[in-house]
Amino acid sequence: MTDPLPTGATIGILGGGQLGRMLSVAAARLGLRTHIYEPGANPPAADVAHAVTTADYTDTDALRAFAQSVDLVTYEFENIPTAALDTVEAIVPIHPNRRALGTSQDRLTEKTFLQELGLTVAPFADVTDAAALEAAIAQIGTPAILKTRRFGYDGKGQARLTSPDDAASALDSLAGAPAVLEGFVSFTAEISVIAARNPQGDIACYDPGENVHRDGILHTTTVPANIPARLRTDAVLLAARILNALDYVGVMGVELFVTPQGLIVNEIAPRVHNSGHWTQNGCTVDQFEQHIRAIAGWPLGDGSRHTDITMENLIGDDMDRVPDLAKDPKCALHLYGKADTKPGRKMGHVNRVTG
Amino acid sequence: MTDPLPTGATIGILGGGQLGRMLSVAAARLGLRTHIYEPGANPPAADVAHAVTTADYTDTDALRAFAQSVDLVTYEFENIPTAALDTVEAIVPIHPNRRALGTSQDRLTEKTFLQELGLTVAPFADVTDAAALEAAIAQIGTPAILKTRRFGYDGKGQARLTSPDDAASALDSLAGAPAVLEGFVSFTAEISVIAARNPQGDIACYDPGENVHRDGILHTTTVPANIPARLRTDAVLLAARILNALDYVGVMGVELFVTPQGLIVNEIAPRVHNSGHWTQNGCTVDQFEQHIRAIAGWPLGDGSRHTDITMENLIGDDMDRVPDLAKDPKCALHLYGKADTKPGRKMGHVNRVTG
Structure with a gap:
């Protein structure tokens, strides 16, 4: 310390x-x-x-x-x-430490860690080759998603299997990379918790945000999430347990599926997270300052929300909407100064005050 | 345009x-x-x-x-x-233009401009030498303040005259710089309006903040100011008239005295202003972004306040309080990264959420 x-x-x-x-x-x-x-x-x-x-x-x-x-x-x-x-x-x-990074870098390690912590994850199986994929399909069934163990983000390195017939093409599309087959989860909402822990062991979480994805990329995050209070509390407690178990220092993004059976952990990201950008206009200490406070050994902000926000990513040609968004007094713009606009490229985001 | x-x-x-x-x-x-x-x-x-x-x-x-x-x-x-x-x-x-800068750089030009605009300023007189000072004292009386026409800030370049006997020493302390004698104004509060205008002629003002000075340096700004609603409106309208008259582009700080006879303009600053730092945690678009929006020809934020704030400057050894302030969930810290702490040096500020 x-x-x-x-x-x-x-x-x-x-x-x-x-x-x-x-x-x-x-x-x-x-x-x-x-x-x-x-x-x-x-x-x-x-x-x-x-x-x-x-x-x-x-x-x-x-x-x-x-x-x-x-x-x-x-x-x-x-x-x-x-x-x-x-x-x-x-x-x-x-900071965050190598164990947290190693765990989140590898989907198999991550899911195993979460399961051992007693948390619910989607059914999963290690896929090293065609035979293993066949066995995994037999165990998990379809629909399912084949994901590379490493280097996936924003929907990349994934192939969907609607039936066992898709096995060969899915495996081909991953070009031999070690993979995990994940069972399809039928969820009613996707939420995420942005949680922070400092070296003193203090933990502070922001309210869960409700995420909507489009083309595999985060589209919007809305706080408060439209879920029962009990699940909001569950989500925060569960996230805090993950940070504690990893002796984590910094901010982590924890993505969760809301299902009729409760919360399922989708994935963890050992860093500030796109679904936490709403904190810039919703909280006194935002996720970026919270991360800096945590790794610098400062006291954490308490994570309380003063304003309801819907964050929307500005992707590719969404930049054409900036002149109109700039006129809207409810919109806080955050642009990244990227010179080239490309389809699918995150160019900025807007935090819309909703209450 | x-x-x-x-x-x-x-x-x-x-x-x-x-x-x-x-x-x-x-x-x-x-x-x-x-x-x-x-x-x-x-x-x-x-x-x-x-x-x-x-x-x-x-x-x-x-x-x-x-x-x-x-x-x-x-x-x-x-x-x-x-x-x-x-x-x-x-x-x-x-931006802001040379006329605005020239006006505010010179107290005599500034006061003359404001007076010609029909606004109330403290009684003032041009002081070029001892004879002029004697005439100015005869006209304005004492107590009064002798101020250099140029290069004054944070109470520097000023000498207070409690009686006509102080004339010689006051003049000496200004070392021959061209000066203005200002009549002493008996005020019940000091407020300031942060106002913005863009090249399209749109104007947006923030709510007036109430300022408390200590040792000639701004100590706190509190919003809302504890003044009647009528004066709040007066202050904003008056500030907007100043920007309009100067064909101003950017953010301006307008300092006002509240007196039983109404508002008196103390001075204008053609830039973002210390008394507008509260906007960082009180408004969706703060004074800094507002200034950038104005000079860049973007639409202005509307200036509305979502949170009540008291801004306090952290000066010199106030930095010793940072560890405690960092623990307070109501406090948003803004530090300037200055290596050396010196008495009277502005090292940062804190915006305390009060409502």
Whole structure:
């Protein structure tokens, strides 16, 4: 247990996308600096960071220099190569810890961990080859979803099986990557809990948000979620147990399915989460500042919500709506400064005050 | 009338203090970049800016290169040398305009402008030498305050006269600078209005905040101000008239005295203002984003307040209170990342939610 990070200290962030950008702004609000490490040129986070390293995750010298220039390291996405993390961690602490990252990087490890914690997950089975897939289908049935164990996000690395006949094509589409077959869950709502824990062991959760996806990408998050109070409490308690079990430090996004039988954990993300962007206009301390507070060893914000919000992602051509959204006094715009608009690319989001 | 600034455009900011820092963050939120021009090393705004030029205001080459790298220029303080502004304006537009800046840079010009607009100001007289001061005292009486016409802020460049006998020492303390003698105003409250106007001529004002000063520096701003509804409306209308008269583009701080005879305009600041920091946690669009929206030709936020706030400046050793303030769920911290704590130095502020 070290002292809280003082004013002027520097937090290293692996990844320079919009999450790194909003983390940088939150760090600045607390008088802290950020140093972004990102392979791509002109990352969104560079506009608001004290320092930027443009280098690949295989560049050991650059990783070492980066680690030496900062007081601790965090990350804005979970698919960071293990060797890069080893290089950094030899020099400076990484929060959230490697166990949390390792658990969430691998769907099989993640589901096993959650199940062992006594939480409900969708039926799942390890799929290493065609024979294993056949056995998995026999066990779980169809419809089901075949997902790569690693490197999946926003619906990528997934294939849907509507019947056992889809097995071969589903396996082909994953190109031999180790995979997990997940049973199809019939849910009435998707919700997520943004939870935080600091090194002192304090935990604070935001109210669950209700998520709507479109084309496999988060479309909207609405708070409060339209679910019974009992499930809201369940969701928060369950999320807190996950953080506690991992001795977690930072913010985590916990995605849940609401079913007639109760809550099923879909997945966990060891970082600030798109479904927590509503906190920027709904809470005194938003998820980005909460993450910085947690990893810096500061007291956590209490997570209470002062305003009802619907967050909507602005994807691709949604940017054409910005002039109209800017006129709406109920809309808070958050744009990422990305030069090129592409279909499916997250360009910004809008938090609409609803109550 | 040009088109609104698009995503990725760059705003130049003259001055790299905490106001420039918070303007940079607001620009980023709208997908815009900032380039800070500041003579001092490691200015607070540099941590969150896309680019920084460290050069003096007399460095014409640096000013030209700065102006050529940006789409428009704004400023975070009003005491910028005229020659520097001339150099910049030959290349790129400056908002708010030179007339607003020139008016507010000079107390005599400012008071004359306000009076000609039909607004009430404290009795004042031009003081060029001892004879003029004697005449001014005969006209205005004592107590009175002798203020330099230019380069005053946070109570600097001022001398109080409790009787005519103080004339010589007051004049000495201003070291020959052109000055204005102001009659003492007996007020029941100090308030300020943060007002914005865009190139389209739209105007939006925030609710007046009530200010308390300590040692000549703003200590707290509380919204709503504890004044009659009629005066709140008067204050906003009066501020809007000032912006309109100056064909102003940007955010302006208008400081007012509340007296039994009505409102007296104390001074105007052609920039975001310390007494508007409460908007960060009280409004969907804060004064910093409002300023960026205005100068970028975007629609303005409507200025409505969703939360009651008391803003308190954290000055010098107030930083020792940060660990306790960080624990208070009602407190939103905003620290400026300044390395050295000095007496009288603004290190940050806290917005306390009060309702």
